[in-house]
Amino acid sequence: MKIQENKTFEQLKVGDAAQLTRLCTVDDLYAFASASGDHNPLHLAAYDGDGDGLAEAVAPALWPAGLVAAVLGNYMPGAGTQTRRADLAFHLPVLAGEELTAFVAVEEKRDDGDLLCSVEVRRVVDNALVLSGTVQVTPPSTHMEFDSVEVPGLIVQRHRHFDALLEKARPLEPMPTAVVAPEEPNSLSGALLGHANHIISPILVGDPDKIAAAAAELGADLSGIEIVEARSHGIAAHRAVDLVVDGRAQTLMKGYLHTDELLHAVLRREKGLRTGRRLSHVFVMDVPGMSRPIMVTDAAVNIAPDLETKADIVQNAIHLAHSLGIEQPKVGVLSAVETINPHMPSSVDAALLSKMAERGQITGGLVDGPLAMDNAVDLNAARTKGITSEVAGAADILVAPNIEAGNMVAKQLTFISHAEAAGVVIGAAVPIILTSRSDDDASRLASCAVAALHAHANKGKIHG
Template identity: 65%
Template sequence: MKRENRTFDELQVGDAAELKRVCTADDLFVFATASGNHNPAHLPGYDLNRDGHPDEVTAPAMWVGSLISAVLGNILPGAGTLYRAQTFEFLGRAKAGDDLVARVRLVEKRDDGTVVFASSVYRDEPEELLLRGEAVVSAPRTKFQYDEHDIPGLLVQRHRHFDALVARAEPLEPLATAVVAPEEANSLGGALLAARHTLITPILVGARDRIAAAATAIGESLDGIEIIDVADHGAAAHAAVDLVADGRAKAIMKGHLHTDELLRAVLRKDRGLRTGRRLTHIFVMDVPGVSHPLLVTDAAINILPDLATKVDIVQNAIELAISLGIEQPKVGVLSAVETVNAQIPSSVDAALLSKMAERGQITGGLVDGPLAMDNAIDIAAARTKGLVSPVAGRADVLVVPNLDAGNMVAKQLTYLSHAEGAGLVMGARVPIILTSRADSAKARLASCAVAAIHHARMAAKAEEMQHQ
C-alpha cells in the first residue's frame, strides 16, 4: 500500500485522520521486548490477584498512546513528521482483543512550522474514550511516498498451540506413566514438571541413587513418587513394559537411555506392546506464525520405510491428529517434486498412498502427494504450481520420504523457525513419550500433554465400542 504525506503548506485546520487497530497479545509481547517494560500486568498468563485464574491482559498505557504516533507518522501529516511534544490523559484501559480507533484532528498551525493536533483513542463498539491529549509536531516540508510493505515484519516466538494442548490435558485424569531411567536433570525434570501440571502420574524406573542425585541437582523433591530401583537400562525398559502389561501404567516415557533399548523391550514377543501396526514416531511441531500444530513423521524410528510401513506412518499420524482436535487431517506426502517421476521413488510412494486413501485403505484423513515442501504448506506456492487439492498449501501432517529427510525438516523448523517439537511414538498398545536431551521444558510438557489427550480419546473410543 502506497502512503503519501501532507506537507505543512497543504495542511488545513480541521483536517482529521484515524487508524483502526486490534490489540493482540502479540502486540504486548513486542512492546515488552522493545520497551523493556516486562510488567506482568501487561503480559498473558499471570495471576496477579492470585484467584487461580490468569488475569485479563491490560495493554500498557503507552502502547495505546503509541497509536497516536502511528496516525501522525503514517497518515496525517505522514512521512517526515517529527514529534515536539505530546500530552496524554488516560481515561480507561485497553485489553487484549479490543478493537481500537486512534484519531487526530488539526487544531492549530504555527509560523515556526509546527502544527497542533487534538488526539484521542477509543475502544470501538461500544465507543468508549480511553485516552485524550494534544500532539505538537513538526510537519514535513517536502512530498514523499513510500510502500508500507517495505518494512520488515516481526514474528513473535510464542508457542500458543502447546499452551492450548497443556490447558486441554490438565483437566484429564493424570496418565499413569512409567518413566524409564530418569537419571539426569532434563529427563527427570520433564517428568516432574508434567506431574505438577497433572498431566501424568510418574512411576520412576531406574537406578534409585542416580535418580535421587538428579533430583538434588535440580532442587526437586521425590516425596510421594514411586521409584522402582533397576540399575541396568535394558532391564529398566523391560520393567516399564511389565508395568503396562500388568495394567499399572498407561504410557511410557523415555528418560536417559538409548531409544533402541527402550523399543527392544516394547517389541518383545512375551507381554510386549505390539498391536500389528508398525511403531512410528510423530513430531507435533508448534511453529511460530503457523495457525495450527504441524505434524512431521517419521523422523526417529523408520530409516527407509517401504510402502507398507508408510501406510502405518500415515494412519498413525491421522489418528493422533484427530486426537488433537483436527477433525479431518490433511496429510501432505512429501517428495522433491509435485508430479510422479519414476526416477524419484518417494514421488511414486506418495502417489500410491494418495490413491490408497481414496480407496479406503487409509482412513480418517485427506491424503495427497507427491507434494514438495513449499506447496504442501504454502497456499500461494500451491496456486503458483496450479495444484488444485484440499491438501496442497493446507497440510496438517507432513509425511517425509525417510528418516534423513524427517530429521532435517524437524530440526530446520526447530532451529531456523524457532519451533518446539513434542515427540510421540504410535503403533504400540500405549503412547510412548519420546523426548531428546536437547528438548526444552515446554517440549517435554507438550509431549506429555499430547500423550494424555490421545490416551483419553482412545480410552473413550474403546469404552464406547464395549457398550455397542
C-alpha cells in the first residue's frame, strides 16, 4: 500500500507545486456521464461536432477540471483540502484518447489561512494549453501520513467489441441466409433484426401460417421477404440446406427447431454441407472490461470430444478468428491446472494440442495448454504462477475440455460478468447462426454479424 501525506498551511510555501498525468478514455466519459447525469451525445462518441463525418467523444469541461481537483486532493495540499473558489478558462477541447497533465502551484498564502493556487492542464503530446486559471482552497489543518485509499475499479457495461464487429459487417452486401423454422416471435425477430441492419437477407423456410402468426405477434411486415413452404421441421431443415447447395443462401440460421434436426440435414451424405472437419460451436463474447473479445468453444455441439475432435474444434475457432480480423489468435486450452497431470485427461489433451500446433497439425494461431481459466485470461495470474507463454494471460480463444465446462464458462461470463454472446456453428461449408430464446437483441444481431463476416471471408472455400 502506498504511503501518502498531506501538507498544512504552515508546511507549504509559495512556489510549491505538484502534478499528475492521466489518459482520457471513452470509458472515463461514460462513467462521468453516469455519475453526473450529463448524457450530452457530444461526450459519448455519438456526435459529429466538427462536421468531418466522424463521431468523436469530447470530454466535458469539468473532466480536465477534475484532474486539477485530483492534484489538490491527493498531492498538494492533499487529504482534507476544501475548494472555496475556482476561476477557470477552457482553451481547447479534450478528446478521448488524449493524455493530459494537470499542474498546480501555490501562488499566494492568504491571511485568512487559504491558499491561492495557479492551475494548468496541458496535452502531453504537444504541450498545448487545455485549461488555466486559479483555485482558492483551504488546506488541511492537521498533517497526516496514511495509506492511499483503494477505490473500487469501475467497469463500464458497454459492448464496444460487438459495436466494432457490426461496423465491419454493415458495409458488406447483406448475406443471403436460410432461416429454418422461424415460427415463433423470438426466432423470427432475430432474422428480422439482422435484415433491418442490412447484415443478412433472410429467406424464411417453414410453415407459412406459423411464420405469419409470429410476424403478427411482433407487428412485423414480411413484405419483400421470401418464404419457402415446409410444413415440418425436418423438411424445413432439408430445404434450407438445399438453398445453400443451390447457391441461393450462404449462411443458415436456426429458428424454432431442435439443433439436432438442423445438423442432421447439414450432415446428410447426399448434397449436404460436410467438409471433412467436425462441426463445432463457438461463442464470441464481448465481456465488459476486457480489452478484446473472448471466444469460447465448444459449448453446444460436441459433448465429450476426443483429441481428434478437439483438434478440429481448435482449427475451426482459429479460422473464425481470422474472419473477425484477428491475424494470429492466441488459443488457451483449458484444464483445472497449468501442469500436465496423467490422471487428468484434459491436461494431457491440452499439452498434445499445443504440440500438434508446434508441428503444423494445427495452423494459423498460437496454441498453449494446459492453462487454468485464471492464467489463460489474466496476465498477472500467469506471472504469479511463473508461466512463460505468448498465450497465457492473453488468450483470444478458450477451448473447454467438454461441453459442460464450455457451457458453464459461457453462461458465467454472460450472467455474472454481463457479457453479450454471439453463437455460431462452424466446420460446415457455411456458418450456422445458433441463437437461444434467452438471447437479447444485441446477441442476435452480433450472431448475424459474426456469421456474415465468416461467410464473406470464406467465399469459395470449403473449410467452414
